[in-house]
Amino acid sequence: MVEETEVETIDAAFMRKTLKGTKIEPSFAGALSFVRRKYSKDLTGVDVAITGVPFDLSVSNRPGTRFGPEAIRKASAQHSWGPVWPWKFDPFDTLAAIDFGDCAFDWGAPGEIPALIERHIARIIESGASSLVLGGDHFTTYPALKAYASRYGPIGLVQFDAHRDVEPDEGGRIDHGSMFNYAVREGIIDPERTIQIGIRTCFDGEETYGMKVVYADEVHASSASDIATMIKQRVGDGASYLTFDIDCLDPSTAPGTGTPVPGGLTSYQALAIIRELKGVDFLGMDVVEVSPPFDHAEMTSNAAAMIAIELLCLKAWAKGAR
Structure with missing residues (x-):
């Protein structure tokens, strides 16, 4: 007879009984939630819901980011x-976290997708x-x-x-270059509380919109x-949100993205900056633009997974983890 404890040594994504703690299982086996968190649609008592948005209909160059959530989960x-x-x-000794699964939408009705993501x-x-x-x-x-702005007003970014x-x-356009x-x-973000890190491209008119721009050479x-x-x-x-486009990293570190630009940050630089943000309790966070078809040896998805984990460490620190 197989003991229940033996059965539960893998597939913690479905079998775990608590939202906290880490249950070790082979990295090469088992159901692939993000860092083995429980798959659940029950948000009761949850501190952080990790969710995928497998969307790439707004890309201006190489598509493939619809496969990003899957790849990041695997690398995690x-x-x-x-x-x-x-x-x-x-x-996860401090945070009750779940993998909330992916946002569902009909790719054949792209005009409806932004509202579905917002509702999700x-x-x-x-x-x-x-x-x-x-x-x-x-x-x-x-x-x-x-x-977030609907609930908290203009957000720092x-x-x-x-x-x-x-x-x-x-x-009216669905475009990842103008949103x-x-x-x-639209008053969704407060430009006076917005900062853009690692920029290394020009843009029409060099208008800052009141945002602070920190170019890659300064970083x-x-x-x-x-x-x-x-x-x-x-x-x-004030209320703030952190977004990490993986093309902030240099293509030598993260080749699997749609619009790679040489001269970017190393993964060490990015992670070190994130760690220094202790005390900032971001309302929401994301890691975007991972395009697995252009990745090599899971370099990009691995970096993205680690960035996401570091962001969770920030949340745990804000909640008292030491």
Whole structure:
């Protein structure tokens, strides 16, 4: 007779009985939720709902980010082993977190998708939980921000990216290059509390829209602590959101993305900056633009998974983990 404990040594995504803690299982086997969190649609008592938005209909170059959530979940398995270096704590000893599954939509009705994403995130917010979105292209951040702004008013934004995504656009287009233009004009984000990190592209008119822009060369010339101090001073204590476009990283670190730009951050730089953001309790977070068809040896999805885990460590720190 097989003991129940033997059966439960794998597939924690379905078999775990508590939302907290880490249950070790082979990284090469078992059901692939994000870091083996329980798959659930029950948001009762949840601190963070991790959810995928497998959308890539707004890309301007190479498609494939619809496969991003799946790839990030797969890569996360090798990191689901307890304490996270160098935090030296397991965020799930503090956070009740679930894998909320993916946002559902009909790819044949693209005009309906933004509202469905917004509604999906609003459901998480209404429960009292925070969202950690696995993208999906960067347009998906726009409806997520709308959901938060509906509840909290204009949101401060921390954006890690190679592109500013504020290209001129009169509205109505589903485009991953202009949605933060919309977000400013519509009062969804507060440009005076917005900072864009790692930028290394030009844009029409060089209009900042009141945002603070930190170009990649300045990041390379600064310490992680200096960049984090800029971020903290910019967003202040108000409601804020962190979005990480994986093309902020250099293509040598993250080749699997739709619009790679040489000269970007290393994974060490990005992770070091995130760690220095202790004390900032972001309402929502995302990691977007992972395009597995252009990845190599899971480099990009692995980096994205680690960034997402570091963001969860920030949430755990804000809740008292040490």
